[in-house]
Amino acid sequence: MQHAMIQLQDICRTFVVGDQEVRAMDHVSLTVRQGEYLSIMGPSGSGKSTLLNIMGLLDTPDSGTYLLEGKDVTRLQDKELASIRNRKIGFIFQFFHLIPRLTARQNIELPLLLAGVGKSERQKRSSSLLERFGLATRSHHRPEELSGGQRQRVAIARAVVTRPAVLLADEPTGNLDRESGNEIVELMEELNRDGLTLVVVTHDQNIGTRARRTIEVVDGRISLDKVVP
Amino acid sequence: MLLAMSIGVAAVVLLTGIGNGARGYIVNEFSSLGTNLIIVIPGRAETASGTLSTLAGRTPRDLTLDDAKALTRNSRVTRVAPLNIGEMSAARGRRERQVPVLGSTASFLKIHHLQMSRGTFLPEGDATLARPVCVIGNKISRELFADQSPLGEQIRLAGYRCRVIGVLEGQGRSLGMDTDELVVVPVAFAQMLLNTESLFRILVEVQHSEAIDKVKTFIGDTIRQRHYGEKDVTIITQDSVLATFDTIFQVMTVTVAGIASISLAVAGILIMNVMLMSVSQRTAEIGLCKALGAARGQIMLLIVSEALLLSAFGGCLGLALGLAGARIASWLYPALDATPPFWAIGAALGTALLTGLIFSLMPARRAAGLDPILALSRR
Ligand SMILES: Nc1ncnc2c1ncn2[C@@H]1O[C@H](COP(=O)(O)OP(=O)(O)OP(=O)(O)O)[C@@H](O)[C@H]1O
Numbered sequence: 380m381q382h383a384m385i386q387l388q389d390i391c392r393t394f395v396v397g398d399q400e401v402r403a404m405d406h407v408s409l410t411v412r413q414g415e416y417l418s419i420m421g422p423s424g425s426g427k428s429t430l431l432n433i434m435g436l437l438d439t440p441d442s443g444t445y446l447l448e449g450k451d452v453t454r455l456q457d458k459e460l461a462s463i464r465n466r467k468i469g470f471i472f473q474f475f476h477l478i479p480r481l482t483a484r485q486n487i488e489l490p491l492l493l494a495g496v497g498k499s500e501r502q503k504r505s506s507s508l509l510e511r512f513g514l515a516t517r518s519h520h521r522p523e524e525l526s527g528g529q530r531q532r533v534a535i536a537r538a539v540v541t542r543p544a545v546l547l548a549d550e551p552t553g554n555l556d557r558e559s560g561n562e563i564v565e566l567m568e569e570l571n572r573d574g575l576t577l578v579v580v581t582h583d584q585n586i587g588t589r590a591r592r593t594i595e596v597v598d599g600r601i602s603l604d605k606v607v608p
Numbered sequence: 609m610l611l612a613m614s615i616g617v618a619a620v621v622l623l624t625g626i627g628n629g630a631r632g633y634i635v636n637e638f639s640s641l642g643t644n645l646i647i648v649i650p651g652r653a654e655t656a657s658g659t660l661s662t663l664a665g666r667t668p669r670d671l672t673l674d675d676a677k678a679l680t681r682n683s684r685v686t687r688v689a690p691l692n693i694g695e696m697s698a699a700r701g702r703r704e705r706q707v708p709v710l711g712s713t714a715s716f717l718k719i720h721h722l723q724m725s726r727g728t729f730l731p732e733g734d735a736t737l738a739r740p741v742c743v744i745g746n747k748i749s750r751e752l753f754a755d756q757s758p759l760g761e762q763i764r765l766a767g768y769r770c771r772v773i774g775v776l777e778g779q780g781r782s783l784g785m786d787t788d789e790l791v792v793v794p795v796a797f798a799q800m801l802l803n804t805e806s807l808f809r810i811l812v813e814v815q816h817s818e819a820i821d822k823v824k825t826f827i828g829d830t831i832r833q834r835h836y837g838e839k840d841v842t843i844i845t846q847d848s849v850l851a852t853f854d855t856i857f858q859v860m861t862v863t864v865a866g867i868a869s870i871s872l873a874v875a876g877i878l879i880m881n882v883m884l885m886s887v888s889q890r891t892a893e894i895g896l897c898k899a900l901g902a903a904r905g906q907i908m909l910l911i912v913s914e915a916l917l918l919s920a921f922g923g924c925l926g927l928a929l930g931l932a933g934a935r936i937a938s939w940l941y942p943a944l945d946a947t948p949p950f951w952a953i954g955a956a957l958g959t960a961l962l963t964g965l966i967f968s969l970m971p972a973r974r975a976a977g978l979d980p981i982l983a984l985s986r987r
């Protein structure tokens with residue numbers, strides 16, 4: 380049995396909009412083990428993104444504890460959080476969120492730049508990822524000159540360039556056609572086979588069921604947690 | 609924004625430059641006379657007491673040759689030169705022109721550090737003697753005598769004949785007079801030409817500058833004694849002129865500082881707006897950088913340095929403007945060396961940068977405080 384990568388205990392998260400309270404996370408406990416492939420499904424507005432954001436330290440829960448690799452990260456300073464996001468966590472978004480002014484290579488190197496990694500090391504790492512993801516000829520292209528699938532591959536390269544422990548993807552195929560969507564999923568699964576812990580939020584039943592473990596979120600609670608043997 | 613910033617910096621640079629130049633001009637003028645010089649002018653500078661004495665029906669008494677003579681009676685006073693000045697015609701044959709005529713004594717040569725090019729200066733001796741002799745400037749000599757030697761020749765000053773006994777070396781301007789175009793005559797002769805009993809002013813040279821204060825009181829006392837208890841003169845020293853100038857300059861500086869700070873404030877607010885706009889335009893990017901592991905400090909640094917770059921640009925522009933303005937001022941008034949002091953340049957640029965820093969802090973904080981989730985969820 381692998382050790383626990385992510386341990387959420389009794390997490391609550393409530394948003395206040397006007398005088399209305401929305402309980403997006405309602406006493407959620409969840410453990411994701413190292414190297415696991417987990418998909419999160421559920422109806423719109425059920426709290427999937429909120430859960431992922433909490434896992435990715437973009438959002439902090441109102442109550443409950445979060446252990447990342449056994450370390451309590453629930454109440455950390457901004458600087459420490461930023462550093463953990465940078466080193467431990469890779470993010471992929473539905474809308475890619477590449478910086479339009481930068482080339483594919485520059486976009487990939489951005490997290491290394493923020494971490495203060497030297498130029499030669501940055502180039503070495505981005506080159507190998509560009510190569511590996513079949514983007515070698517696209518390194519100097521800007522996002523607008525790339526197809527959706529290519530953009531998402533750049534985004535994945537950017538997510539894993541710091542060699543994180545966890546890859547978090549929020550509907551990574553939501554903005555792609557079926558074919559490039561499949562490509563992206565296969566790429567992520569390949570990274571998972573190399574040991575990367577993978578958490579994917581998706582609406583797509585086909586993609587969701589490919590994961591070894593699937594959870595379903597309804598109204599801020601985990602209503603189903605199913606492991607395919 | 610750049611404009612406002614540059615105006616602020618330019619104003620500071622230009623006006624400190626001119627102020628500096630003007631001060632240098634005054635110091636320079638005086639140094640040609642020596643710092644241990646006291647100038648006595650008839651009439652009081654203080655308006656209040658002036659009006660009082662006029663109300664009382666006592667007009668200030670003029671300075672006379674006897675006053676000047678009385679001022680020599682102090683061991684700390686080395687020389688005294690009474691002075692009269694007037695414009696009149698100087699003629700030789702058919703050549704004629706208007707010249708400034710200065711009446712004084714032999715002491716004037718030393719006090720004013722003048723050099724003779726030919727002949728002798730005014731003779732020593734009794735100042736009340738109206739000897740019809742004169743010393744003329746180089747240019748006057750050339751205009752009236754061409755290449756001929758003027759020594760021993762006669763010219764007519766306002767119709768009175770007088771003999772040329774010397775020619776002054778040209779030394780440029782000093783205290784508003786061009787020695788090239790000057791005619792110097794014995795003070796009593798000048799009084800006759802100008803038809804007056806009084807003096808324009810009295811120059812008093814003191815042994816050394818430490819004695820100035822003592823001699824000032826001596827002059828005041830002497831004049832009061834001679835003028836029936838009325839100290840109806842103004843006593844000027846280089847220090848007092850500089851002090852007066854400095855008060856004027858201070859007022860000017862405050863005005864400049866006002867203009868500068870207003871335009872810098874405007875610039876600052878504009879910078880703030882520019883930066884706020886740029887932050888809201890790049891909300892997604894900033895949020896993304898946070899998600900990728902940029903700490904608050906990094907984001908703030910990014911925004912602040914961008915603003916600093918902007919203000920440095922504006923500041924340099926203003927500096928160029930100000931320096932160009934100072935150049936033009938120096939060119940228009942060559943006597944004025946309007947070079948702004950280094951501290952002013954530094955201070956102006958420094959303030960520009962400081963403005964950029966202060967006014968970008970707010971946008972920077974806003975950027976750093978962006979919630980990455982909200983920033984990213986916007987499409
Ligand atoms: N920043 C926020 N402010 C207020 N309410 C929010 C905020 N973020 C999420 N919510 C609310 O919390 C609930 C859960 O949102 P969340 O985005 O996690 O759902 P989701 O499962 O990702 O939905 P979708 O499938 O549409 O992406 C929703 O009701 C949403 O309106």
Ligand SMILES: [Mg+2]
Nearest residue numbers: 427428429549
């Ligand atoms: Mg969502």
